[in-house]
Amino acid sequence: xxxxxxxxxxxxxxxxxxxxxxxxxxxxxxxxxxxxxxxxxxxxxxxxxxxxxxxxxxxxxxxxxxxxxxxxxxxxxxxxxxxxxxxxxxxxxxxxxxxxxxxxxxxxxxxxxxxxxxxxxxxxxxxxxxxxxxxxxxxxxxxxxxxxxxxxxxxxxxxxxxxxxxxxxxxxxxxxxxxxxxxxxxxxxxxxxxxxxxxxxxxxxxxxxxxxxxxxxxxxxxxxxxxxxxxxxxxxxxxxxxxxxxxxxxxxxxxxxxxxxxxxxxxxxxxxxxxxxxxxxxxxxxxxxxxxxxxxxxxxxxxxxxxxxxxxxxxxxxxxxxxxxxxxxxxxxxxxxxxxxxxxxxxxxxxxxxxxxxxxxxxxxxxxxxxxxxxxxxxxxxxxxxxxxxxxxxxxxxxxxxxxxxxxxxxxxxxxxxxxxxxxxxxxxxxxxxxxxxxxxxxxxxxxxxxxxxxxxxxxxxxxxxxxxxxxxxxxxxxxxxxxxxx
Amino acid sequence: xxxxxxxxxxxxxxxxxxxxxxxxxxxxxxxxxxxxxxxxxxxxxxxxxxxxxxxxxxxxxxxxxxxxxxxxxxxxxxxxxxxxxxxxxxxxxx
Numbered sequence: 001x002x003x004x005x006x007x008x009x010x011x012x013x014x015x016x017x018x019x020x021x022x023x024x025x026x027x028x029x030x031x032x033x034x035x036x037x038x039x040x041x042x043x044x045x046x047x048x049x050x051x052x053x054x055x056x057x058x059x060x061x062x063x064x065x066x067x068x069x070x071x072x073x074x075x076x077x078x079x080x081x082x083x084x085x086x087x088x089x090x091x092x093x094x095x096x097x098x099x100x101x102x103x104x105x106x107x108x109x110x111x112x113x114x115x116x117x118x119x120x121x122x123x124x125x126x127x128x129x130x131x132x133x134x135x136x137x138x139x140x141x142x143x144x145x146x147x148x149x150x151x152x153x154x155x156x157x158x159x160x161x162x163x164x165x166x167x168x169x170x171x172x173x174x175x176x177x178x179x180x181x182x183x184x185x186x187x188x189x190x191x192x193x194x195x196x197x198x199x200x201x202x203x204x205x206x207x208x209x210x211x212x213x214x215x216x217x218x219x220x221x222x223x224x225x226x227x228x229x230x231x232x233x234x235x236x237x238x239x240x241x242x243x244x245x246x247x248x249x250x251x252x253x254x255x256x257x258x259x260x261x262x263x264x265x266x267x268x269x270x271x272x273x274x275x276x277x278x279x280x281x282x283x284x285x286x287x288x289x290x291x292x293x294x295x296x297x298x299x300x301x302x303x304x305x306x307x308x309x310x311x312x313x314x315x316x317x318x319x320x321x322x323x324x325x326x327x328x329x330x331x332x333x334x335x336x337x338x339x340x341x342x343x344x345x346x347x348x349x350x351x352x353x354x355x356x357x358x359x360x361x362x363x364x365x366x367x368x369x370x371x372x373x374x375x376x377x378x379x380x381x382x383x384x385x386x387x388x389x390x391x392x393x394x395x396x397x398x399x400x401x402x403x404x405x406x407x408x409x410x411x412x413x414x415x416x417x418x419x420x421x422x423x424x425x426x427x428x429x430x431x432x433x434x435x436x437x438x439x440x441x442x443x444x445x446x447x448x449x450x451x452x453x454x455x456x457x458x459x460x461x462x463x464x465x466x467x468x469x470x471x472x473x474x475x476x477x478x479x480x481x482x483x484x485x486x487x
Numbered sequence: 488x489x490x491x492x493x494x495x496x497x498x499x500x501x502x503x504x505x506x507x508x509x510x511x512x513x514x515x516x517x518x519x520x521x522x523x524x525x526x527x528x529x530x531x532x533x534x535x536x537x538x539x540x541x542x543x544x545x546x547x548x549x550x551x552x553x554x555x556x557x558x559x560x561x562x563x564x565x566x567x568x569x570x571x572x573x574x575x576x577x578x579x580x581x
Contacts, residue, residue, distance in 0.1 A: 095566055096565070098558035098565070098566075099558055192543050205540075205541075231550065297531070300528060303526075303528050304525075306521055306524065318503075322568060324566070324575060327568070328569065332578055334579070334580075335577055335580050338577065338578055340503045340505040341505045343503055344506060344507075347504075352504055352514070353514060353517060353518070355502050356502060356514050357522075359498050359501050360498045360518065360522075363498065370525070372538055375538035375540060376536040376539070377531060377536075378539040379536050380533070382539055382542070431542030431543065
């Protein structure tokens with residue numbers, strides 16, 4: 001039995017039935033990692049010793065259920081006590097946090113086992129993991145292609161069978177876009193749904209912690225564990241967390257689903273348009289009411305994001321001064337040089353580019369023209385969504401305009417690269433929950449469909465996604481190393 | 488909208504980034520491209536629109552001021568590049 005292929009629920013069933021132990025799972029995953037990691041390049045750090053220890057301890061107790069005894073991975077910007085947390089940056093190459101992120105702490109308390117820390121674009125800034133200071137990760141469907149980003153290591157690892165699920169962060173699409181490229185499930189919950197304590201901040205009005213998993217059912221289980229108010233994160237919402245799994249009944253009868261015409265333009269390829277329209281017909285067959293709508297300010301979300309995200313990033317990254325943690329230039333003769341040399345050496349090109357852009361947008365005389373303007377446009381974008389949600393339960397669109405691109409194809413073309421996020425960014429700008437689920441294969445590469453819900457209505461999102469999954473087989477497709485499908 | 492070399496120098500100073508000449512040239516070009524793209528926001532009349540500062544309704548969050556266990560001084564200092572006598576060490580300021 002190849003345990004590495006199984007979902008969280010399948011593993012849980014086998015643990016509860018006494019067929020396997022947690023150590024068996026850890027063993028299977030590390031064997032799988034030994035085979036594919038050379039190609040996938042998903043992990044920055046493997047936690048072999050602690051993973052084995054935790055598995056043995058849980059097996060000795062002999063009680064299972066939930067995620068107890070089941071391994072997970074973390075995007076390497078979640079602080080893990082005593083375990084290196086790099087943000088895929090030279091700046092934090094040797095940073096070992098003395099505290100644990102709330103989300104990973106909640107998983108650990110339920111008996112989840114951290115297997116390793118996963119690659120990303122430096123400080124989550126990028127769409128391909130090619131901006132990682134260490135190495136690019138690769139797409140298990142075709143090793144010459146990117147897994148997406150910024151949570152590309154997480155998506156590659158889940159798709160390659162190295163880990164059953166992972167936690168990541170999503171500021172403009174960083175969970176949904178890689179999930180789409182790698183043919184797995186990626187959920188960005190509502191802004192404020194999950195605590196961000198201990199997660200390196202990129203753009204604080206947009207960042208949200210979420211999940212990459214192999215199916216919707218696993219996603220619902222994990223969201224229930226990590227969601228909720230946290231005293232350590234003032235931006236976490238004090239709103240009841242429902243039992244998401246209870247909503248998964250496979251029914252969408254009478255559900256009102258809108259598809260925004262603007263999301264089927266914006267450079268979306270013909271085959272992706274066709275695939276998502278076909279998926280919408282599937283929802284119709286299942287009894288949902290599907291109608292076209294307009295989100296008229298959609299095209300302004302990306303230019304507004306270009307201001308909001310870098311502006312907030314430039315302030316968040318001001319904390320890296322070479323004094324308290326992180327890279328320090330050892331030669332600088334005075335404090336001012338120490339700051340600017342340490343930062344110049346510690347940050348990579350994309351991070352510097354965004355710090356420069358954000359600093360410019362916030363600098364004296366430009367605030368009104370850029371940041372304030374962008375925040376006003378942001379209200380228009382949020383209002384578009386609110387208008388549609390008066391009549392509809394759900395919005396459906398493609399997740400990305402294209403399937404996974406080749407490594408190196410877009411690295412020098414900043415604007416084109418940012419366009420990958422055109423369909424996911426508006427969701428962050430409005431603070432809404434969004435999920436990407438696989439809905440087709442295009443020339444052997446996965447196509448993702450994005451479902452967008454009302455604020456704090458992840459239940460409807462998961463319910464619809466689950467119904468689609470139950471009536472299709474796309475989530476069961478898995479790549480064999482080097483491309484293709486093996487099941 | 489093209490950024491002048493003086494503007495790039497000024498922004499790099501504000502951002503405390505010691506950029507190389509190559510980086511300055513590249514960023515001047517790339518930032519100009521991005522700012523041109525952002526210009527399209529001005530197609531929208533936002534005169535009457537309130538900026539969206541908080542996506543969620545925000546309230547003051549109050550709680551009793553209780554001391555809870557946190558990281559020790561030793562743990563916190565363990566990540567500092569240079570430490571002396573339990574303090575951060577930096578180049579001479581005065």
